[in-house]
Each structure stands twice: as structure tokens, then as C-alpha cells.
Amino acid sequence: MDSSLYKHYHDEEFDPKGLVEIYFCDENYHLIEELVDYPMKQLHETFSSRRVRGDILIDISMGPTVYHLLSASDIFKEIIVIECSEPNIEEFEKWLKKDPGTSEWSYAAKALCELEGNREEWQVKEDKVRRAVKQVVKWDVSKDNPLDPVILPQVDCVLSLWCLNTISRDKDAYRSNLRKCASLLNIGGHLLLFVGLNMTYYKLGEHKFFILPYDKKFLREALRDAGYVIENMNLLPSKKGCDMLDYEHLAYVIARKEREV
Structure with missing residues (x-):
């Protein structure tokens, strides 16, 4: 299928609740270890080591997802969530308010409790995220300043899962989005980035929805040009073939903002 015919993340056909329930909440989904367990383990190790810390975290991730914020809420006093479409914002805000019928994250919350080796109730984990989220903001992909008219502070950490190569139509746009993420960071702050390498769709x-394909070399160069220094890059090869999506590796990058660009 010609990739120019693929739908895009912010198109009206995108189903936020469907995305969450298919890819991130079904413990029987055969890629759950790669798409949920892997990032949760990486973030748990990053945050528990205090390697990345601060007061405020900005999250720019794919869909109305919650699982990656469970560890973050143990470290950061405030979380600002940025989303790229109104339906995603609406679905996430339903979860914040515990509205009936919203996606539930018991699999991820229970898995994190087990990872931490504690007996805390998983519902307590979710409520901690709810208390930490202070703002939900729209990222308008059609604007040069995608947050306009909102002005956010520079923060200590930007966390992004599976998002930047879903909203970037080409490599120039991707480089631009990395710079926009950097503009939200203090010098010395960290970008925590999860991406699928050489991925084209889901x-x-x-x-089928569009994903911008790129390899490790491009990612390294784009981060460097946007003012980051890569402190760590962890690669997980795709273990199971699947026609639902087509990445070769999952990459987790810890990058420190070294300079303004």
C-alpha cells in the first residue's frame, strides 16, 4: 500500500480508545511485553536511579496513554500532558475524572507494583498520576508554534513515547519537532524518547496509519543537531512478526539538552 494513502494520527478516523485497548491494555496482546513492559521497565530503572529528576515533567506521547506516567509521578511533582488531537484530549480527561467507560490501566499498574516489589494497591498508582497532572494542552501540528496561545515553562524532563514519528510527515518536520521539544527543556534537562526504528505504519x-521511517543513524544526527547529547540508547529487536505494525527495533534514548539551537 502506498504510504501516501495512510491515515494520520490527527485524522478523524483515529480512535483513541481503540488504540489504547488494542495495543496497551490487553494483557493477552502478543506485543504487550514490547510495547508496555519494555518501556515501563526502562523508565522504572531511569527514575528509581534518580538519573533523571526534577519538579515538572512534560509528556508528549501517543494517544490518551497512562502507563508511562506511573513511574514519573513518583519523581515529578507536576506533569503537563501535551496531546495532538481533541479526541485524545477528551479521552484522557475522561480517565482523569474516572468517567464510566474509559480505558482501564490495571495491567500496567499491577505490573509496576510487582516491578517495584511493593504491595501498594494499583489504584493508588493511578490516582497518584491523576493528582500529578496539572494541565492538558493541545499541540496543533498545523502551527509553527504548536502550543500557541499557551506558554509553558521550561522543565527538567520531556517524556515522549511513540509520538514524534507519528506526527512528523517528513524528516525535516521530525527535526523541527525535536527542536520544539528542546525548547521546553532547561539546559541540562532530559528528553526521554521511545521510538520504533524503520517503522512505516500501524x-x-x-x-493503516502513517509512521515516519528512519534508522538509528538519522536519530542520532537529528538529536545532535537539535542540541542534545545522547547519554544512553537502548535497542530492543522486534521479537514477533505482526501485520498490525512493522518496526525493526524499539529504541529508548536518554538525551540531555546541552545547548540552545
């Missing part, structure tokens, strides 16, 4: 319902 399926949702009857549609």
Missing part, C-alpha cells in the same frame, strides 16, 4: 480498525 493498524487501527480498518485503516
Whole structure:
């Protein structure tokens, strides 16, 4: 299928709740270890080591997802969530308010409790995220300043899972989005980035959605040019073939903002 015919993340056919329930909440989904367990373990290790810390974290991730914020809420007093479409914002805000019928994250919360070796109730983990989230902001992909008219402070950490190569139509746009993320960071602050390398699509319902494909070399160069220094890059090879999506590796990058660009 010609990639120019793929749908995009912010198109009206995108189903936020469907994305969450298919890819991130079903413990029987055969890629759950790669898409949920792997990032949760990496973030647990990063945050528990205090390697990355601060007062405020900005999250720019794919869909109305919660699992990656469970560890973050143990470290950061405030979380600002940035989302790229109104339906995603609406679904996330339903979860914040515990509205009936929203996606539930018991699998991830229970898994983190086990990872931490504590007996805390998983619902307590979720409520901690709810208390930490102070703001939900729209990122408008059609604007040069995607947060306009909102002005956010520079923070100590930006966390992004599976998002930047879903909203970037080409490599120039991707480089621009990395710079926009850097503009939200203090000098010395960290970008924690999860991406699928050499990935071109994912399926949702009857549609294929666009992913910008790139390799490790491009990612390293783009981060360097946006003012970051890579402190660590962890690669996980795809273990199971699947026609729902097509990444070769999952990459987790810890990058420190070294300079303004």
C-alpha cells in the first residue's frame, strides 16, 4: 500500500480508545511485553536511579496513554500532558475524572507494583498520576508554534513515547519537532524518547496509519543537531512478526539538552 494513502494520527478516523485497548491494555496482546513492559521497565530503572529528576515533567506521547506516567509521578511533582488531537484530549480527561467507560490501566499498574516489589494497591498508582497532572494542552501540528496561545515553562524532563514519528510527515518536520521539544527543556534537562526504528505504519480498525521511517543513524544526527547529547540508547529487536505494525527495533534514548539551537 502506498504510504501516501495512510491515515494520520490527527485524522478523524483515529480512535483513541481503540488504540489504547488494542495495543496497551490487553494483557493477552502478543506485543504487550514490547510495547508496555519494555518501556515501563526502562523508565522504572531511569527514575528509581534518580538519573533523571526534577519538579515538572512534560509528556508528549501517543494517544490518551497512562502507563508511562506511573513511574514519573513518583519523581515529578507536576506533569503537563501535551496531546495532538481533541479526541485524545477528551479521552484522557475522561480517565482523569474516572468517567464510566474509559480505558482501564490495571495491567500496567499491577505490573509496576510487582516491578517495584511493593504491595501498594494499583489504584493508588493511578490516582497518584491523576493528582500529578496539572494541565492538558493541545499541540496543533498545523502551527509553527504548536502550543500557541499557551506558554509553558521550561522543565527538567520531556517524556515522549511513540509520538514524534507519528506526527512528523517528513524528516525535516521530525527535526523541527525535536527542536520544539528542546525548547521546553532547561539546559541540562532530559528528553526521554521511545521510538520504533524503520517503522512505516500501524493498524487501527480498518485503516493503516502513517509512521515516519528512519534508522538509528538519522536519530542520532537529528538529536545532535537539535542540541542534545545522547547519554544512553537502548535497542530492543522486534521479537514477533505482526501485520498490525512493522518496526525493526524499539529504541529508548536518554538525551540531555546541552545547548540552545
